Amino acid sequence: MADEANKEELTPAQKAAATRAKNAAAKAAAASGDTAAEKPAASKPAAKKPAASESAAAASTPSTSAAARNSAAKSDDVAPRERVLKVHHLRPAAGSKKDRTRVGRGEGSKGKTAGRGTKGSKARYQVRPGFEGGQMPLHMRTPKLRGFKNPFRVEYQVVNLATLAELYPQGGDVTIDGLVARGAVRKNEKVKVLGNGDIAVKLNVAVDKVSGSAEQKILAAGGSIN
Template sequence: RKRAQRVGRGTAGRRGKTAGRGTKGVGARGKVPVWYEGGQLPLQQRLPKRKGFTNPFRVEYQPVNLDTIAETGLADVSPEALLERGLVSKGAMVKVLGRGSLDAAVTVRVHACSASARAAIESAGGSVEILPPAYAGPRPPARGNQHTNR
């Protein structure tokens, strides 16, 4: 194995003094940051700032369509029953949407329901009960860490 060349060990040796790095500038001093562009305005400063914000109180529902409910064959549809069948995740707020149709009467207890889904369920002889939200208080807890929205 060839020995590594020692550089910058005196002006008498090969590549003494500045060790082949030239004089001054970021390349002559320690590690060069990945984002460094030689003094040109960095990319993150050239691009415009993004507008808007993320609503920390946004409520997200997990959708379940009528055709999915019909496939399960359940007479009583609830978030717990859908969780057992792996159709929603734990602690999710469920919303029924109107894709598909129902043949049998079903009792649906969910957090939200679209107008078309409610009409289809009730025309099939079923009923819809809207559950209270999964969180306490008038609005959901803020997303983010302990320092967000304090």
């Protein structure tokens, strides 16, 4: 009863001091118990346990290193394929390519009039080539040559009497096939003999056409025209 009366008489500060003293005593007792428990751990048998763990780690090391080697080998196999340059790796230099402006596709690309201005022939469809705004164009102002080129004309390959004298020095029959064989004319085209040159041998000419002067010279030399 006296102790209880003393406890009731303690002030709060005294109670706190007593509590701290009890806690300090408990900590000191726990510390002394820990040191007593640690002493057996310093004995030789306890010192051998780390050695056993080291041997176990050493035993497990080869398998780990083998796995590491395998993974390294796999990475060596894969790495060269990843470093191969492929077509899709090629890219143009930055700023070297610029997209063409597609006019009339919004306000950012001259969307309203598309760069043509307002009204007029140039703002609408294109003007035909040679149009000069309505005035008389140049191709109609220039003078023209008279006449025309007959679309039904007949064109002949020309052979002169001088050529026939070289090709037929002994005379003979002059035909289109013979002239083609001698390289004087082309085949499948008409042939006309003109009177340029002289002839002194007898020729029997059988071609498409013969001029008047050539005919006189051939007949004077004793030849004929078929």
